[in-house]
Amino acid sequence: MALIVQKFGGTSVGTVERIEQVAEKVKKFREGGDDIVVVVSAMSGETNRLIDLAKQISDTPVPRELDVMVSTGEQVTIALLAMALIKRGVPAVSYTGNQVRILTDSSHNKARILQIDDQKIRTDLKAGRVVVVAGFQGVDEHGNITTLGRGGSDTTGVALAAALKADECQIYTDVDGVYTTDPRVVPQAQRLDKITFEEMLEMASLGSKVLQIRSVEFAGKYNVPLRVLHSFQEGPGTLITLDEEESMEQPIISGIAFNRDEAKLTIRGVPDIPGVAFKILGPISAANIEVDMIVQNVAHDNTTDFTFTVHRNDYQAAQRVLEQTASELGAREVIGDTKIAKVSIVGVGMRSHAGVASRMFEALAKETINIQMISTSEIKVSVVIEEKYLELAVRALHTAFELDAPNHQGE
Ligand code: ASP
Ligand code: MG
Numbered sequence: 001m002a003l004i005v006q007k008f009g010g011t012s013v014g015t016v017e018r019i020e021q022v023a024e025k026v027k028k029f030r031e032g033g034d035d036i037v038v039v040v041s042a043m044s045g046e047t048n049r050l051i052d053l054a055k056q057i058s059d060t061p062v063p064r065e066l067d068v069m070v071s072t073g074e075q076v077t078i079a080l081l082a083m084a085l086i087k088r089g090v091p092a093v094s095y096t097g098n099q100v101r102i103l104t105d106s107s108h109n110k111a112r113i114l115q116i117d118d119q120k121i122r123t124d125l126k127a128g129r130v131v132v133v134a135g136f137q138g139v140d141e142h143g144n145i146t147t148l149g150r151g152g153s154d155t156t157g158v159a160l161a162a163a164l165k166a167d168e169c170q171i172y173t174d175v176d177g178v179y180t181t182d183p184r185v186v187p188q189a190q191r192l193d194k195i196t197f198e199e200m201l202e203m204a205s206l207g208s209k210v211l212q213i214r215s216v217e218f219a220g221k222y223n224v225p226l227r228v229l230h231s232f233q234e235g236p237g238t239l240i241t242l243d244e245e246e247s248m249e250q251p252i253i254s255g256i257a258f259n260r261d262e263a264k265l266t267i268r269g270v271p272d273i274p275g276v277a278f279k280i281l282g283p284i285s286a287a288n289i290e291v292d293m294i295v296q297n298v299a300h301d302n303t304t305d306f307t308f309t310v311h312r313n314d315y316q317a318a319q320r321v322l323e324q325t326a327s328e329l330g331a332r333e334v335i336g337d338t339k340i341a342k343v344s345i346v347g348v349g350m351r352s353h354a355g356v357a358s359r360m361f362e363a364l365a366k367e368t369i370n371i372q373m374i375s376t377s378e379i380k381v382s383v384v385i386e387e388k389y390l391e392l393a394v395r396a397l398h399t400a401f402e403l404d405a406p407n408h409q410g411e
Helices: 017-033 046-057 062-068 070-087 119-126 155-164 197-205 215-224 276-286 314-330 348-352 357-368 388-399
Strands: 003-008 035-040 092-097 102-104 112-118 130-134 137-139 145-147 168-173 193-196 228-232 238-241 255-260 262-273 291-296 303-311 335-336 342-344 375-377 380-386
Touching: 003 193, 003 291, 017 035, 035 070, 035 119, 062 070, 062 375, 070 130, 070 197, 092 112, 092 215, 102 155, 102 238, 102 303, 112 155, 112 303, 112 335, 119 130, 130 155, 130 215, 145 348, 155 215, 155 348, 193 197, 197 238, 197 255, 197 342, 228 348, 255 388, 262 314, 262 342, 276 291, 276 303, 276 314, 303 314, 314 335, 342 388, 357 388, 375 388, 380 388
Parallel strands: 003 035, 003 168, 035 130, 092 130, 102 137, 168 228, 193 238
Antiparallel strands: 102 112, 137 145, 228 238, 255 342, 262 303, 262 335, 291 303, 342 380, 375 380
């Protein structure tokens, strides 16, 4: 008999009918003999609705009070689901984060889980009950209600699975798994049967929004097998695990991620002397702006160009900081570009394969797409290109790395 944690997201519990459907599904699992702990989000749109209410009082709601309020969304869905289960003859009990005692630190609106008391849940499971736990929330050591950040119910699910040493944490959502890339951009994209935590982390941080990043980090750290599944369609979903199978069929690339969230800044004609990179990026980080890619050119006449990317929301702030630095360093000019996109190929298979980057560059060259910046890591190669070529680039790479679904090939 297995112990499974099942997490249902906001759209899966978005209406009473859906909650009844979820109850049916949980009931079937329960009849299979497994112990089930269910974690639910608030009904879709509810957390936004609550935040909007708070914003009508103040643009910057007091974080503690905001948590008291937004945590109610999940309190509603746990009770409804427990009622729906009981109505079906399935013994069930619901708990808020505080009632379980999901202990967090005190950083309201972005709290981290410190410890989970599994006593109550274990007792209930032993007594044959399905335990329904509110996602997204916890309590700090002083008894204040905290929340874990948007999308935090995923993290609750994984953390509970880790604490209970569950056999699997199943994340039910409105897609049937993790895809090789966004199917809206590449219709030939395929569902992956398996992906490693590392790859999933790269995919998530590069813009593939199936899971909250922190939940994947957590799952990797505690080695909790995670499965992404569709709430209302049958199918195996995508399993996220530690395994790196050494199979011949293992593709070099598992997926292609992309985002339009970045902007590029260049400071031109800075002296090529020790300490300059620090002088440029020091004030940027002091302004709390995160830098992603960095490129410094080869020096010419003892001066050089230095380029980096930041989140688009930080572009103007970064530009102001950089202008200041430029005048202090006697640099030639500061130029910037917000119409860029980042495309990344991700795969643990590339570790043992030379030439992956060149294959990528060849595919982009064939489409005459200019590469502006490049960065690599053990399992990823990223390029910055002009934004208008994003879709073209992703499609070309998807084909070049043989990720297209067979029935679609040849167009
Ligand atoms: N209800 C919360 C949110 O919308 C948490 C979650 O759904 O995971 O962010
Ligand atoms: Mg969610």
